[in-house]
Amino acid sequence: VKEDPKVEISNCTFSCRKKTAYWRITECCNCNCNYCFIGREKQPGDVRVEEETIEKVIQIIENNDIEKLVISGGEPLLVSNLADVMERISEAGSNKLKISVCTNALSEFEDFQKISAIPQFEKFVVSIDGYDRATYGRYKRIKVNGSGKKTSPARLEKVIGFISKAQKSKINVAVNTIITKDLLDNTDNYIEFFNELGIEELSLSALISNNSKNRNIRNFIME
Numbered sequence: 224v225k226e227d228p229k230v231e232i233s234n235c236t237f238s239c240r241k242k243t244a245y246w247r248i249t250e251c252c253n254c255n256c257n258y259c260f261i262g263r264e265k266q267p268g269d270v271r272v273e274e275e276t277i278e279k280v281i282q283i284i285e286n287n288d289i290e291k292l293v294i295s296g297g298e299p300l301l302v303s304n305l306a307d308v309m310e311r312i313s314e315a316g317s318n319k320l321k322i323s324v325c326t327n328a329l330s331e332f333e334d335f336q337k338i339s340a341i342p343q344f345e346k347f348v349v350s351i352d353g354y355d356r357a358t359y360g361r362y363k364r365i366k367v368n369g370s371g372k373k374t375s376p377a378r379l380e381k382v383i384g385f386i387s388k389a390q391k392s393k394i395n396v397a398v399n400t401i402i403t404k405d406l407l408d409n410t411d412n413y414i415e416f417f418n419e420l421g422i423e424e425l426s427l428s429a430l431i432s433n434n435s436k437n438r439n440i441r442n443f444i445m446e
Contacts, residue, residue: 242287247296252301252327253301256362280292281316284316284320285315285316289320291345292312292323293348295324296325298327306334309344310337323346323347324346326349326350328349328385329381335391339394347396349398350398350400351417352401353405354405354415356378358405358409365378396422397426398417401428402429
């Protein structure tokens with residue numbers, strides 16, 4: 224089990240005017256997406272967040288009167304004690320605190336009921352870039368175990384299954400998608416697909432070109 228990295232948390236303000244903190248809970252990820260804005264090499268694997276780190280995050284929330292905590296990565300679902308971490312933060316936080324988790328939804332996860340019982344938990348935000356297996360697999364690449372940097376297309380069916388389980392547990396699910404040529408050319412297909420999934424909240428993200436890798440693939444994304 225890998226230890227979690229140092230706490231990386233920053234404050235910002237959404238248009239909803241809630242005081243928001245982002246917590247990159249791990250840099251470990253099971254994907255190697257072409258457009259990922261994290262410049263450092265990411266390794267797959269289980270992660271556990273220790274009590275000392277949880278306490279640091281709680282102090283940041285309390286000292287800055289945080290109203291919204293966004294847990295991201297890497298891939299948060301690789302954190303083996305994610306539900307326990309969220310419970311601890313929820314118990315220590317005020318009633319106005321809301322917690323959301325950004326995920327690719329490609330990891331095995333069974334703690335839906337436990338998370339749904341956390342009062343401050345608001346939603347999963349699932350990254351989906353595609354409206355069918357072909358378009359999704361073009362952008363989302365899953366790492367092949369034991370093969371270095373080799374990847375294969377991620378399975379959209381797995382994401383659909385995650386969303387279905389979350390919704391059955393009365394958990395809100397939103398979707399975030401990167402603005403690509405596929406999206407611009409097939410907007411109606413995307414809308415139809417997200418409607419079929421029962422998605423009521425959608426956010427769009429532009430490609431972040433904060434490293435040489437992303438600057439080099441901009442033409443690939445928008446070709």
